[in-house]
Amino acid sequence: MKPRSTKHLALKIAALALPALADRLTRRLAARGFTGVTGQQPPRNPAVPFVTWKEAILWTAIAGAMGGVARMASRKALAGKLPVET
Numbered sequence: 001m002k003p004r005s006t007k008h009l010a011l012k013i014a015a016l017a018l019p020a021l022a023d024r025l026t027r028r029l030a031a032r033g034f035t036g037v038t039g040q041q042p043p044r045n046p047a048v049p050f051v052t053w054k055e056a057i058l059w060t061a062i063a064g065a066m067g068g069v070a071r072m073a074s075r076k077a078l079a080g081k082l083p084v085e086t
Helices: 006-038 053-079
Strands: none
């Protein structure tokens, strides 16, 4: 097994951490936008009695889609940087 360079190790760490970080930051931005538009905090727990089905589904769709796109974009940005291991 041949030793890996420091750059390779740093890219591997970034490939693990960057998608999660992008998802987290995007969901925070989505929460701020939701609060700005509706004047309410996003429904974090749909089991709370005052959260309606409409609010829960809307928030899940927005946050999930935005977080998914952020994860995909960060992975796509790193895709050409790491060599394929066989």
